Amino acid sequence: MSNRKKLPVLLIKEENQYxxxxxxxxxxxxxxxxNSALYKVKNGIELFLDEMDIKNDSIPLNNN
Incomplete structure (x- = not known):
């Protein structure tokens, strides 16, 4: 069973960078x-959740 969640992301293309x-x-x-930028964001979110130790609890989302 997967603990994967879908989250919205914003993509910005600037010259030779995403x-x-x-x-x-x-x-x-x-x-x-x-794909490389998305991979890095996914890793950043995973590190954040690991640090917060909340992977299986409620996640504090930024509602701004």
Missing amino acids: IVYCPAFSIANQGPTF
């Missing part, structure tokens, strides 16, 4: 491709 921003956690990252 920026992916997850407003729910105010986490962003960039990369030369969309």
Whole structure:
């Protein structure tokens, strides 16, 4: 069974970089491709959740 959740992200293309921003956690990252930037954001969210130790609890979302 997977603990995967779907979260909205914002994609910004700037010259030769892609920026992916997850407003729910105010986490962003960039990369030369969309997939690399998305991968980095996913890792950032995972690290955040690991640090907060809330992977199986309620998640405090940024509602702004």
